[in-house]
Amino acid sequence: MRAHLFPGEADQWGNAMTDAYDALERGIQPADVAAKLTRAGIDVDPGWLTSRFGAVSPSEAAVAAYVEARSADIARLDPTRDELADMVRRIISADALSEWWVAVLSAHVPHPAPIDLIFHPAAGTPANEMTPEAIVDRALAHRPIEL
Structure with a gap:
């Protein structure tokens, strides 16, 4: 990273x-x-x-x-998909900077609560969809519902 x-x-x-x-x-x-x-x-x-x-x-x-x-600084960062996946790994492992990684991840994916994809996946989510890369892909693919 x-x-x-x-x-x-x-x-x-x-x-x-x-x-x-x-x-x-x-x-x-x-x-x-x-x-x-x-x-x-x-x-x-x-x-x-x-x-x-x-x-x-x-x-x-x-x-x-x-x-x-540092919220304005976080918004200016430009992490790659691989770096976002590394952040998910760090969050899962309870890295000392987990709160920082959650903030950076949240600022750079359209999903409103990417932490939920990590710790509270939808019921029935297959294990192979719980990799850091798959979690990032889901967070990046999220599109808000237009009302």
């Missing part, structure tokens, strides 16, 4: 989020922690931070914040 498809500053955001989680564990107020993150270039709401703390790992929270902050 081409390097530009990977999130650029996610590692730095992960370190900052780890520090934020440590501060929350020490009893520092979420508003103060969020303000410190903002100074580091990560703009999160204290409520957002509180909802993630304890529910997901710092690295998962960092990726979620990164995805929210």
Whole structure:
């Protein structure tokens, strides 16, 4: 997969989020922690931070914040079919950047919920149609119903 498809500053955001989680564990107020993150270039709401703390790992929270902050960048990416299939593989394997891969995949296929094709396929879907390539083909082939 081409390097530009990977999130650029996610590692730095992960370190900052780890520090934020440590501060929350020490009893520092979420508003103060969020303000410190903002100074580091990560703009999160204290409520957002509180909802993630304890529910997901710092690295998962960092990726979620990164995805929210980079939606315009995600839209400009131009992944190939093979790269989309690699993203599906990474999502299936619970890659640490899964939320990033879901966001990129979702932005570049017409299917409204490609994650459902991965984890909630239609009943009776044959196993040979559950390969990453087949999932991408289904997501790319989707055409919205015109009303």
